[in-house]
Every structure is written in structure tokens, then in C-alpha cells.
Amino acid sequence: MQRESHQEKSLEKKSRPFYMEILESVAIAVVLAVIIRLFVIEPFYIPSGSMEPTLKENDRIIVSKLNYHFKEPKRGDVIVFKYPLDPKRNFVKRLIAVGGETVVIRNSQLYINNQLVTEEYLPQGLRFDDFGPEKVPAGTYFMMGDNRNNSDDSRVWGFLPEDLIVGKAVVIYWPPGRTATVH
Numbered sequence: 457m458q459r460e461s462h463q464e465k466s467l468e469k470k471s472r473p474f475y476m477e478i479l480e481s482v483a484i485a486v487v488l489a490v491i492i493r494l495f496v497i498e499p500f501y502i503p504s505g506s507m508e509p510t511l512k513e514n515d516r517i518i519v520s521k522l523n524y525h526f527k528e529p530k531r532g533d534v535i536v537f538k539y540p541l542d543p544k545r546n547f548v549k550r551l552i553a554v555g556g557e558t559v560v561i562r563n564s565q566l567y568i569n570n571q572l573v574t575e576e577y578l579p580q581g582l583r584f585d586d587f588g589p590e591k592v593p594a595g596t597y598f599m600m601g602d603n604r605n606n607s608d609d610s611r612v613w614g615f616l617p618e619d620l621i622v623g624k625a626v627v628i629y630w631p632p633g634r635t636a637t638v639h
Contacts, residue, residue, distance in 0.1 A: 506601035516630035
């Protein structure tokens with residue numbers, strides 16, 4: 457009797473229509489994709505040259521949404537965030553200073569708390585306007601594009617509240633010839 461019951465169950469599984477199995481597989485894949493995109497990683501498109509040479513216009517990047525759940529953002533990180541003046545738009549910039557630090561730009565050189573910061577990611581010979589001193593409030597960040605003369609950043613719109621951070625840019629995946637980790 458038990459043997460029949462087991463065989464009957466096997467027959468029930470086999471008699472299930474093939475399209476139902478496909479539909480179930482597609483539904484699971486869609487749910488997993490939504491969960492991954494909401495909480496783990498997300499692709500982003502770079503619409504402008506404000507981060508050149510690090511990120512070029514039309515690059516596509518992967519952003520990790522998990523990084524900052526486990527550690528604090530740090531100076532030099534390239535971060536995607538909701539634009540403070542219009543949170544429906546996403547921006548990507550480099551984190552320059554954290555809450556409590558003082559930012560000064562003199563003679564195209566960055567100083568944080570009166571210490572010169574070496575910025576190897578900037579284009580050679582780039583000249584940009586003086587700025588500051590500005591003290592970054594707690595719970596906020598000072599963000600700047602690498603292409604300093606063509607970047608709408610914290611020098612224009614102020615400090616980035618930490619709750620607007622989407623995640624850390626980790627890899628360029630398109631175009632194929634530019635595939636690389638983001639530094």
C-alpha cells in the first residue's frame with residue numbers, strides 16, 4: 457500500500473504540465489533578480505564626463521549595495537547616491553571628506569584638515585578653482601567628481617547626507633575594452 461502511494465505521487469509529479477514547470481522556474485528567477493537588484497548589486501549607466509578619467513561617459517558599472525552595511529564609506533571611494541537636490545536622480549562622485557573633516561582647495565591641491573591629499577586618480581595637469589575652508593557636518597560627506605572643472609558636486613550643492621547613498625561603484629562592465637575594478 458505504501459509503495460502504491462509513493463508511485464502515485466511520482467505519477468502526479470510527472471503528469472504536471474511542462475509549461476507549469478517553466479512558469480515556476482521563471483517566477484523564481486524573477487523574484488531572485490528583484491531581490492538581488494534591491495539589496496545586493498545594481499547596474500548603473502554613466503551619463504556624463506564628470507568622473508573622467510576614472511569613469512567615462514556611457515560606461516556601465518556595477519554598484520554594491522551591501523558594502524556600506526558592513527563598513528563606513530571612506531575617502532577615495534566612488535559612490536552612487538541620490539542627488540540631494542532631486543532624489544529621483546542618481547549621481548556618481550568620489551568621497552573626498554567625511555563628517556568632522558575640513559576641506560580646502562588651494563592652487564588645485566586638496567587639503568583635508570590642513571594635510572595635503574595625493575589624488576593620483578585626477579587627470580595630469582588639471583587646474584581648478586580654490587574652495588573652502590568648509591567643515592563637513594557629522595552624518596554627511598563631501599563629494600567631488602574627478603573631472604573637477606566639469607562636475608556638479610559638493611562645491612555646488614553642499615554636503616551629501618549618508619541616507620542618500622545607494623552603494624559603492626565596484627566594477628566597470630561595459631564597454632568590454634574598459635572592464636575593470638573602480639578605484
